[in-house]
Amino acid sequence: MKLLLLTSLLFFAAQLMAKPLVVTTIRPMTMLVKAVAGDSVEIRQLLPDSEVPHHYSLRIADRALIAQADLLLWVGPEMEGFLSKSVTALRPEKVITAAELPDIQWLSPTPSSEGQADKSDPHIWMNPNNGRVIATEVSNWLAAHYPQQREQVLTAQQLFNQQLSVTNDKTAAQLKTLQQVNFIVDHDAFGHFAEAFDLHQSGALKANTGLSSGARDFHQLLSQSDVSCIIAEPRHNHGRVEQLANNLHAKTVVIDPLGADIPLSDKAYIQLIEGIGNKLTVCLSNTSERATLNHSPGE
Ligand SMILES: [Zn+2]
Missing domain, CATH: 3.40.50.1980 (Nitrogenase molybdenum iron protein domain)
Structure with a gap:
């Protein structure tokens, strides 16, 4: 008992x-x-x-x-x-x-x-x-x-x-003067960020379901002028981003919308937003340096 x-x-x-x-x-x-x-x-x-x-x-x-x-x-x-x-x-x-x-x-x-x-x-x-x-x-x-x-x-x-x-x-203050600057994304995951800060995304290589756009859409992207920045992502092949960046003389930046590189803590989400804002600010700003992407295997 x-x-x-x-x-x-x-x-x-x-x-x-x-x-x-x-x-x-x-x-x-x-x-x-x-x-x-x-x-x-x-x-x-x-x-x-x-x-x-x-x-x-x-x-x-x-x-x-x-x-x-x-x-x-x-x-x-x-x-x-x-x-x-x-x-x-x-x-x-x-x-x-x-x-x-x-x-x-x-x-x-x-x-x-x-x-x-x-x-x-x-x-x-x-x-x-x-x-x-x-x-x-x-x-x-x-x-x-x-x-x-x-x-x-x-x-x-x-x-x-x-x-x-x-x-x-x-972040809004940082991006304020960059609202008219065009950028293209690889995977269409940045629409909500663009909406929140009134930014101008002018195209995407992949739909927001992760599926690639067709040849005709790629041609449309290649024919754009005044694109300053192209956003690539980890977990996605960078080949088409590089091709596009070379053709459009645009800068590239790798941004992870999942924030996998941010250590988990109660500040992590805030760091995710801050980090995206900082990287985009650099990429959209009118400076001449163009970074090259590291290749990652597969899609
Ligand atoms: Zn996604």
């Missing part, structure tokens, strides 16, 4: 000490959880940072992890289509679908979106305003489900909002 009591006490103690398990899909989602939850939750990210989210498929271990999650944070079916089926099997209150949050800011209407916001680009975290919306949702969710962490999480969220707004203003 005594032993049973002791065992159950130990069991409850372990339950109290176990941190909530938050499962995320890609690094920017991990960064946003980290920003508000710090070490008060255990975060497990499904995709290795080396993977392109558009072409991933779940492993058996991923499915087991998803089943154990107290909370699953993903962007949504447009970004992580491989997850759609698994998410429908989870209780809805255990899932935050970032793309479905009502305050998410989408791209300005295009002719094909008929006056409605353009929801075709799922790289929503590239707009710091959306980062704030997602982090707020995560902190509210944690505060509601783990009252003992409520104060800590809400304080962290406030601090994050303040720091993000400082970085946002600094």
Whole structure:
């Protein structure tokens, strides 16, 4: 009897000490959880940072992890289509679908979106305003489900909002005089960043689903004049970026929209936004030096 009591006490103690398990899909989602939850939750990210989210498929271990999650944070079916089926099997209150949050800011209407916001680009975290919306949702969710962490999480969220707004203003000031400068991207992941800071992207080599554009579109890009900068990405082959840069006499820069090179901390998301802003500022600015890209294998 005594032993049973002791065992159950130990069991409850372990339950109290176990941190909530938050499962995320890609690094920017991990960064946003980290920003508000710090070490008060255990975060497990499904995709290795080396993977392109558009072409991933779940492993058996991923499915087991998803089943154990107290909370699953993903962007949504447009970004992580491989997850759609698994998410429908989870209780809805255990899932935050970032793309479905009502305050998410989408791209300005295009002719094909008929006056409605353009929801075709799922790289929503590239707009710091959306980062704030997602982090707020995560902190509210944690505060509601783990009252003992409520104060800590809400304080962290406030601090994050303040720091993000400082970085946002600094980045906007830096880019202000560069808003009319044309740039082309390899993979179309920078639309939300361009929207947030009123920048002018004049084309993309790959659609926002990661698929390459055809020869005709490439020809259209080659015929552009006044392109100052072309953004390449790690995980993508740089061949066509170099070809385009040579033809257009444009500078190139490698920017990772997933921020895989940024150490994980509660500041990581802010550093991601700041880093993109800094690199773009250099690339769009009117200086003569042109960097050469390092080749990376495969697509
Ligand atoms: Zn992408």
